[in-house]
Amino acid sequence: MDALISALLLQTGYNTALVSVGAGLLGASAGAIGTFVLLRKRSLVTDAISHATLPGLALAFIIMAFLTGDGRWMPGLLIGAALSAAAGLLGVIWITRRTRLTEDVAIGAVLSVFFGLGVVLLTVIQSLDSGGQAGLTGFLLGSTAGMLRSEAETIAVTAALTGCAIFLLRRPFTLVCFDQDYATTRGIDVRRVDLAMMGLVLAVTVIGLKVAGLVLIVALTIIPPVAARFWTNRPERMVLIAALIGAAAAYGGAVISSLGERLPTGALIVLLTFGIFLFSLIFSPVRGVLAGSYAQFVMRKRVHERQGLLALARAEPIYDPLTMRVLRRAGFVRPDGVPSLQGRAAAAAAVRDEALWELYRREFPSEAASIEYQGLVPISEAVPPDMVTELERRFTLKGA
Amino acid sequence: MGADFVMLNLVPLLVGVLVSLACALPGNFLILRRQALIGDAISHVVLLGIVGAFVITGSVAAGLMLTGAAVVAILSVMLIELIRRLGRVEPGAAMGVVFTALFALGVFLIEQSDASSVHLDVEHALYGNLESLVWFDGQGWGSLLDPAALAGLPAPLPRLALILIAVVIFIVAFWKELFIGTFDQGFGETIGARPGLVGSALIVIVAAVAVMAFDAVGAIIVIAMFICPAGAARLMTDRLAAQIAWSAMFAVAAAVVGYVLAAFGPLWLGFQAGVSAAGMIAVTAGMILAGACLFGPRRRRAGA
Numbered sequence: 151m152d153a154l155i156s157a158l159l160l161q162t163g164y165n166t167a168l169v170s171v172g173a174g175l176l177g178a179s180a181g182a183i184g185t186f187v188l189l190r191k192r193s194l195v196t197d198a199i200s201h202a203t204l205p206g207l208a209l210a211f212i213i214m215a216f217l218t219g220d221g222r223w224m225p226g227l228l229i230g231a232a233l234s235a236a237a238g239l240l241g242v243i244w245i246t247r248r249t250r251l252t253e254d255v256a257i258g259a260v261l262s263v264f265f266g267l268g269v270v271l272l273t274v275i276q277s278l279d280s281g282g283q284a285g286l287t288g289f290l291l292g293s294t295a296g297m298l299r300s301e302a303e304t305i306a307v308t309a310a311l312t313g314c315a316i317f318l319l320r321r322p323f324t325l326v327c328f329d330q331d332y333a334t335t336r337g338i339d340v341r342r343v344d345l346a347m348m349g350l351v352l353a354v355t356v357i358g359l360k361v362a363g364l365v366l367i368v369a370l371t372i373i374p375p376v377a378a379r380f381w382t383n384r385p386e387r388m389v390l391i392a393a394l395i396g397a398a399a400a401y402g403g404a405v406i407s408s409l410g411e412r413l414p415t416g417a418l419i420v421l422l423t424f425g426i427f428l429f430s431l432i433f434s435p436v437r438g439v440l441a442g443s444y445a446q447f448v449m450r451k452r453v454h455e456r457q458g459l460l461a462l463a464r465a466e467p468i469y470d471p472l473t474m475r476v477l478r479r480a481g482f483v484r485p486d487g488v489p490s491l492q493g494r495a496a497a498a499a500a501v502r503d504e505a506l507w508e509l510y511r512r513e514f515p516s517e518a519a520s521i522e523y524q525g526l527v528p529i530s531e532a533v534p535p536d537m538v539t540e541l542e543r544r545f546t547l548k549g550a
Numbered sequence: 551m552g553a554d555f556v557m558l559n560l561v562p563l564l565v566g567v568l569v570s571l572a573c574a575l576p577g578n579f580l581i582l583r584r585q586a587l588i589g590d591a592i593s594h595v596v597l598l599g600i601v602g603a604f605v606i607t608g609s610v611a612a613g614l615m616l617t618g619a620a621v622v623a624i625l626s627v628m629l630i631e632l633i634r635r636l637g638r639v640e641p642g643a644a645m646g647v648v649f650t651a652l653f654a655l656g657v658f659l660i661e662q663s664d665a666s667s668v669h670l671d672v673e674h675a676l677y678g679n680l681e682s683l684v685w686f687d688g689q690g691w692g693s694l695l696d697p698a699a700l701a702g703l704p705a706p707l708p709r710l711a712l713i714l715i716a717v718v719i720f721i722v723a724f725w726k727e728l729f730i731g732t733f734d735q736g737f738g739e740t741i742g743a744r745p746g747l748v749g750s751a752l753i754v755i756v757a758a759v760a761v762m763a764f765d766a767v768g769a770i771i772v773i774a775m776f777i778c779p780a781g782a783a784r785l786m787t788d789r790l791a792a793q794i795a796w797s798a799m800f801a802v803a804a805a806v807v808g809y810v811l812a813a814f815g816p817l818w819l820g821f822q823a824g825v826s827a828a829g830m831i832a833v834t835a836g837m838i839l840a841g842a843c844l845f846g847p848r849r850r851r852a853g854a
Binding site (some may be wrong): 180188189192193194196197244245248249250252256257258259261262263265266267268269270272273274277283291367368369372373375376379382410413414416417418420421423424427431437439442519533 | 566580584585586587590595606612633636637638639642643644645646647650651653654655657658661662770772773775777778781784785796812816821822823825826828829830831832833835836839843846848849850851
């Protein structure tokens, strides 16, 4: 436990600290760009991009091994990965635009075929026998153990740069995500914005290879935005929250994995992110499961109370046990089933409210249609006061 | 084509063909129902099932592993649906959340347990190892008629033959329901064809195929075969029956050509060893799809 705390506080050496901070920056960038991708309903394109990095990695390794005898130079590997990921991305776009195959087919085809090609090239590398293949396997599932200082610096700097680019482009991204047509009328080239967005996803994916691994980096762009969606309806906040979740999970995962031998970085980061997602799914006050079932409970109680009161007013017997319980709890009905004084008053009020609602629906049908739960809440809570006065005036006129 | 071929190459080649067919046939329905990536998701979570079974029981018996994988595969499909409904999450994103998390859990368990020491490592799971299916009793073509030698056939071969037969029976028996459910779910419900139920059965079949194939050939070929042959076939014809026939042909072609290129291609070029057969089969399937994208007679949307 002490080891964990001191690692979290960056007390365990410069290298670990650098790696953790780099991972945190990467997580923030991934969460931010992932938000736009989620809003654009393209989450799984990242899956194709990440798998498509493998042949580029392997090919770059082979070429560098031939030229210099050592294939492990990280910037070279990353350039190879970026080139083949870009080819995969263009493949997805090309198949989706030029044929009648849908995007999911294009994604699946590109990710499996590129990954297959990468596997073929890996077996070629094994037969080359040049050594240093260990440098490559780290890219599959991610590793921070034994990361060189220069590598950690590359990750930190490029992650920070992509973060800035996302910040600068947030306006056009948001516009294109929410209203493509409006964006066009504002003179924004939607295709170029999309391309920029995908370019940034590609950059984040490629930098993240070493930290999270190519199979799991996709999780860092998908899960934080989905979790953030539970906490807000506003896109700017969603980007910020997703970036925070991504940063926290990536930082925490990198720190924990530096503590022991058998703690895979990518897997830890993803599991932490998933934990945050689960927490959001259950406990978010707006869209969470608990909040949702509480709202449903309140709603049901309302329906039963209203129906029960109307029944009381018409002196009808009540058979439904839940209705009876709700009325008794509210003190509208005495334990022996006879309506209380208070219950009679509430019943009369409910009848009058119901009549006002009906009048409102008849006289102002279009306004009424836009109100949620009409007839279940007192009308004075749902429509403006001057409208209530007006309705009451008309109601008395009719009654008179 | 002598005794060496029978011992070393015949079984892997047959297994490749069987897996490709068993994936490609249901793949037709997946791509028409826009569920193409279910195969991808299931192939990833199968890892957790296999490791989980090992961690719980401590045994590497094939039956246990397959059961574990099937359980996790079905659980993950339910989890995707649950998250989609409860959290109102977009389907693609819900799938992404679930399969990456379960895959991560699988990786974590492998590292934590002793699974990595018993042939259960992540790379094996991803690449598969088609080349290891050597038929030691297959001393020549004559062995195909020798009951004793046939009994020594690697276990995945008969298993995959059975699953392929099951897939074919499923498609033939529920042809009408699958057809209606794929093109007009609402109509199917009104005439009582239970398209929802048959749709779930399709997912179970896909999971079963993925699990069986995973053990023998790894995840990558499975994902490629669910999508590429059926996708290419979709660009050849407008009729479902014809599309399925095309996809079967493409699947066999990809398996045979891919395997031959992987096993013998490098030798022809003067290298010592072959390359990954599973990877090469996936690449060949991709080539076929690319060809169909460029030259397929029905490659454009009607009217577009």
